[in-house]
Amino acid sequence: MTAQFPAARPRRLRRTPALRRLVAETRLSPAELVLPMFVKEGIDAPQPVASMPGVYQHTRDSLRKAAHDAVEAGVGGIILFGVPAVKDGEGSAADDPAGIVQLALRDLVSDLGDSTVVMTDLCLDEYTDHGHCGVLTQTGEIDNDATLRRYASIAVAQAAAGAAVVGPSGMMDGQVGAIREALDGAGYPDVAVMAYSAKYSSAYYGPFRDAAECAPRFGDRSTHQQDPANADESLREVFLDLDEGADMVMVKPAGAYLDVIRRVRDAVDVPVVAYQVSGEYAMIEAAAEKGWLDRERTIMESLLSIRRAGADIVLTYWATEVARGLTA
Numbered sequence: 431m432t433a434q435f436p437a438a439r440p441r442r443l444r445r446t447p448a449l450r451r452l453v454a455e456t457r458l459s460p461a462e463l464v465l466p467m468f469v470k471e472g473i474d475a476p477q478p479v480a481s482m483p484g485v486y487q488h489t490r491d492s493l494r495k496a497a498h499d500a501v502e503a504g505v506g507g508i509i510l511f512g513v514p515a516v517k518d519g520e521g522s523a524a525d526d527p528a529g530i531v532q533l534a535l536r537d538l539v540s541d542l543g544d545s546t547v548v549m550t551d552l553c554l555d556e557y558t559d560h561g562h563c564g565v566l567t568q569t570g571e572i573d574n575d576a577t578l579r580r581y582a583s584i585a586v587a588q589a590a591a592g593a594a595v596v597g598p599s600g601m602m603d604g605q606v607g608a609i610r611e612a613l614d615g616a617g618y619p620d621v622a623v624m625a626y627s628a629k630y631s632s633a634y635y636g637p638f639r640d641a642a643e644c645a646p647r648f649g650d651r652s653t654h655q656q657d658p659a660n661a662d663e664s665l666r667e668v669f670l671d672l673d674e675g676a677d678m679v680m681v682k683p684a685g686a687y688l689d690v691i692r693r694v695r696d697a698v699d700v701p702v703v704a705y706q707v708s709g710e711y712a713m714i715e716a717a718a719e720k721g722w723l724d725r726e727r728t729i730m731e732s733l734l735s736i737r738r739a740g741a742d743i744v745l746t747y748w749a750t751e752v753a754r755g756l757t758a
C-alpha cells in the first residue's frame with residue numbers, strides 16, 4: 431500500500447497537555463532536588479550574593495528559616511557551605527567543633543530531624559586564607575597527602591555535628607578512601623560519602639566564589655580539577671571513588687557536561703548526582719532579568735535536561751522554588 435499520508439504520526443501523543451504528561455519519559459519531583467546553602471560567621475543579617483540574585487549568605491537564624499522553607503517545599507536534601515570569619519593557611523575553622531558549619535549543622539539537624547537529608551560540602555577553600563582547596567607546600571603547591579589528613583579530620587567534625595552525608599569536593603587523589611577510613615575509625619560508619627568525582631576546572635564556578643568568598647589568591651584549580659577536554663577520565667575518577675567507598679558519585683557542572691552525566695549513569699549502579707552550579711544559575715537569572723529568556727520555562731528545561739541525561743539527584747539553587755512549583 432502506498433500511503434499518501436503518514437500512518438505513523440508522533441504528533442498524536444503531543445496533542446494535549448494530558449497526553450504529553452502521560453507519555454513523558456522524564457519527571458521532576460522535589461525529592462531529588464538538593465539545595466546548596468551558605469552560612470556566614472559574624473553577620474547579623476543575610477547578605478545577598480550580587481552575582482546570584484535570590485541567593486544569600488545566611489546568618490545562623492536566617493539559615494534555619496530558609497532550610498525550614500526548603501523542607502516544607504519538599505526538597506530531598508540540603509548541602510551546607512560555611513564562610514568563616516577568620517581564615518588561615520590550614521583552614522582551621524573547617525574542623526573546629528565550634529566552627530560556623532558545625533554550629534549551623536547542629537541547628538539544622540535539631541530543627542529538621544529526619545525530614546530531609548542534611549549534607550556538607552567537604553573542602554578547604556572556604557577556610558584557607560590563600561583560597562586553595564588544600565594545604566600548601568613551601569613552594570606554594572597543593573600538598574595532596576597532607577590535605578587528605580585535613581579532609582579526614584573535617585569529615586569527622588562534620589559527622590560529629592550531625593551530617594548524614596559528606597561531599598568531598600576538593601579533587602585530591604585518594605580523598606574518598608581517606609574520609610571513609612576516618613569516618614569508620616571514629617565511629618561514623620553510617621555517614622555516607624557523596625563524591626564530587628568528575629569535577630571539572632570550570633569557569634561556571636565564578637559566582638560561587640563570591641558566595642563562598644573562596645577565589646584562590648594566586649593560580650587556579652586546574653592542577654586538581656578535571657580538564658573540560660576530557661570525558662573518559664571521568665569514568666576513571668568515578669571508578670576510583672567507588673573503589674574507595676563512595677556511596678554516590680557526582681558530575682559537576684551539569685549543563686555543559688550532560689554527555690558525562692549520561693556516560694556515568696550508564697557505567698555505574700549507584701545514585702548519580704549532578705550539580706547545576708552557580709554560573710548556570712547566574713546565566714539564566716541574568717538573561718531573564720534582561721527579558722531575553724522566559725525565566726521559569728528555562729529553569730524547568732535546564733533541570734529536566736539534567737535528569738534526562740541520567741542524573742538521579744540534582745543540586746540546584748532553585749530547589750525550593752522549583753519544589754514549590756511542582757507541589758503546588
Ligand code: PBG
Pocket residue numbers: 551552553554555556599600634635636637638639651706707708709
Ligand atoms: C569547592 C566548591 C566549589 C563549588 C562547590 N564546591 C568551588 C570551586 O571548586 O572552585 C562550586 C559550586 C558552584 O559554582 O555553584 N568547595
